[in-house]
Amino acid sequence: xxxxxxxxxxxxxxxxxxxxxxxxxxxxxxxxxxxxxxxxxxxxxxxxxxxxxxxxxxxxxxxxxxxxxxxxxxxxxxxxxxxxxxxxxxxxxxxxxxxxxxxxxxxxxxxxxxxxxxxxxxxxxxxxxxxxxxxxxxxxxxxxxxxxxxxxxxxxxxxxxxxxxxxxxxxxxxxxxxxxxxxxxxxxxxxxxxxxxxxxxxxxxxxxxxxxxxxxxxxxxxxxxxxxxxxxxxxxxxxxxxxx
Numbered sequence: 301x302x303x304x305x306x307x308x309x310x311x312x313x314x315x316x317x318x319x320x321x322x323x324x325x326x327x328x329x330x331x332x333x334x335x336x337x338x339x340x341x342x343x344x345x346x347x348x349x350x351x352x353x354x355x356x357x358x359x360x361x362x363x364x365x366x367x368x369x370x371x372x373x374x375x376x377x378x379x380x381x382x383x384x385x386x387x388x389x390x391x392x393x394x395x396x397x398x399x400x401x402x403x404x405x406x407x408x409x410x411x412x413x414x415x416x417x418x419x420x421x422x423x424x425x426x427x428x429x430x431x432x433x434x435x436x437x438x439x440x441x442x443x444x445x446x447x448x449x450x451x452x453x454x455x456x457x458x459x460x461x462x463x464x465x466x467x468x469x470x471x472x473x474x475x476x477x478x479x480x481x482x483x484x485x486x487x488x489x490x491x492x493x494x495x496x497x498x499x500x501x502x503x504x505x506x507x508x509x510x511x512x513x514x515x516x517x518x519x520x521x522x523x524x525x526x527x528x529x530x531x532x533x534x535x536x537x538x539x540x541x542x543x544x
Contacts, residue, residue, distance in 0.1 A: 407532075502514045
């Protein structure tokens with residue numbers, strides 16, 4: 301092939317990679333600031349992904365051609381390849397991290413007595429993607445067998461106050477908090493788009509000055525969450541237990 305083909309492949313890879321990245325980032329940013337819907341913004345990312353994948357393949361071909369021809373289009377081939385690699389690589393890693401997660405978006409530590417929201421109203425389609433609650437329970441038991449209530453050696457009110465501090469430090473929006481009743485409700489945020497996930501923390505007395513803590517985290521949109529809500533529960537309860 302002549303330098304013309306090498307240059308053409310190089311610039312095509314760069315333009316595809318830049319175009320896919322700009323479109324995805326623009327859509328996600330508009331969703332982040334609520335100029336468009338969250339799922340619509342996510343759709344920009346999904347629709348851009350095939351173009352980024354194509355740019356990665358073309359970019360690899362362009363790099364090989366440039367290497368063979370003495371790098372006539374180095375400034376286009378290398379940036380195009382690495383921009384596409386970054387785009388596709390980030391997506392692949394995120395999907396791989398949540399590959400084993402069940403296709404649900406609602407996680408809790410107590411399936412027998414699920415913590416309920418009082419201040420926050422969940423969407424009417426919170427069971428979206430499922431036929432009945434028992435299906436959710438079954439998928440949850442298989443996917444998240446490690447999620448369990450935790451017992452902390454501190455009073456109920458203190459546990460809620462500690463939880464409130466942790467929630468605020470994470471940037472969550474507190475919707476309701478009642479230390480004496482052992483309840484906290486908040487809105488947490490996921491990914492760059494800032495998907496809204498609703499959280500309730502329920503604390504009940506469990507012996508002398510001890511607290512039985514349960515937590516629930518559920519997404520307002522989508523069917524599967526790639527394990528985000530379960531991870532939030534694990535991380536939060538671990539940090540709450542570490543408070544001294």
